[in-house]
Amino acid sequence: MGRGRAPCCDKSKVRTGPWSTAEDLRLINFIQKHGHPNWRALPKQAGLLRCGKSCRLRWINYLRPDLKRGNFTPQEEETIIQLHNTIGNKWSKIAASLPGRTDNEIKNVWNTHLKKRLITDEANKHSTMDDHSPNTCSSNYCTSSSSTSISTSGDDNLEILHCDPDNSPKQASGYSDNGYIENIPSDINIDIGVWELLNSNINPLQESNKTDQQINSCGEQDTNLSVFTENNVDGEIELSKWLRLLENELGLTNDDGDHLRMDGQHTVDQQITNFEPEISPAFLDYSPIIWPSSPQYLGD
DNA sequence: AACATTTGCAACCGCATCTAA
DNA sequence: TTTAGATGCGGTTGCAAATGT
Structure with missing residues (x-):
């Protein structure tokens, strides 16, 4: 291992950016x-x-x-949080526990939703300890800026692959x-x-x-x-x-x-x-x- | 309505690891 | 065992859409 890395391709001869149909x-x-x-x-x-x-x-x-496509279910999010807590940023390992999900997708969800949510939850926990107010931000995707709830349908949003x-x-x-x-x-x-x-x-x-x-x-x-x-x-x-x-x-x-x-x-x-x-x-x-x-x- | 900022995610980059000769 | 090429992985970036001012 560890050889000098040859370029994977001639960048001037390949297309980059979004893929066309x-x-x-x-x-x-x-x-x-x-x-x-x-x-x-x-x-x-x-x-x-x-x-x-x-x-x-x-x-x-x-x-x-x-x-799989569509939003992550609360179960999937919980799995990600637990596994990340255990093994850290091993996205491919985490993805192996979530059939149909990719490491990239999980990484993105972690970085854009879950990490922030955990931080928010942590902050809420501390403030709750101060004023004993109920934590009303327990829903998924509830961030400081919005409260976009996700679908929790049992079939993991597979309906989007059909004619809905x-x-x-x-x-x-x-x-x-x-x-x-x-x-x-x-x-x-x-x-x-x-x-x-x-x-x-x-x-x-x-x-x-x-x-x-x-x-x-x-x-x-x-x-x-x-x-x-x-x-x-x-x-x-x-x-x-x-x-x-x-x-x-x-x-x-x-x-x-x-x-x-x-x-x-x-x-x-x-x-x-x-x-x-x-x-x-x-x-x-x-x-x-x-x-x-x-x-x-x-x-x- | 116009502009600025934030969000979300697909795609890229480069190092690590695997594999076959 | 060594070597070089192929693949996997995780961090990062670019940009369109959404949201805020």
Whole structure:
């Protein structure tokens, strides 16, 4: 161990920053097909202009199908507090005790909520000892500035992965200055679509006249992306077609099938098109998926 | 309404550790 | 056993959204 550390990649040749929908789909597609035996080689094999570490992080923290989403339950928070009290900042160890949660997520929750809450509770305890006033700040996420209570539903907020309009993302904003879309309409729910599409049972290309249902944000129409299977020899072609369907759903193409930026302008990204011309440059560049993973995107 | 500040979290960085040749 | 590359991990940062003034 302890060799001189070689750069993990040539930073000038990789993309950084938020992942686009197409990048996510391409990563998902590749891992579904091939797994991830070698993260370093994966970006090139998958046609992604990303560092292997970035791909790994994206998959582990965001795209893995077994991830839980939504707020932490009081039980989970209690587990984190107890384990942190025992082993400290061993986030991966703590995450191992919380199935579906990532070390990064736990770290963020600790730093943004739990640590502050413990400090507040400690302060309250001391003040209570002074004036014997009841501690009214026992609810979760009750910080000094607000009292956003979290859902305590028994199914750990898994409802957000289904078609619950009340829990759909209220807004997802991108970076208009960089060409990212300004807003994703809340009724698109791309977050739901991806995994439901991946897990569903009807080949979209055999059922191509059912586009509306296939890419339906609610995923109520069962679909099967056979493009994601090893056995499909035309997988890449089918994937391209499927991505086009998805682009249509997202409004990334016009009626003629031309690729559009979300602002309606045509666009070309030569770097990306060099990899796979079938994939819309607009799609690769201008549509970051915003998953409903954070309380701010959830309904009241 | 406009601006400033705070919050929350995805993503990045770099060191530690693991693994295979 | 040594070495180099790959992966894991924890700290930190950047930025959009939320909130306050």
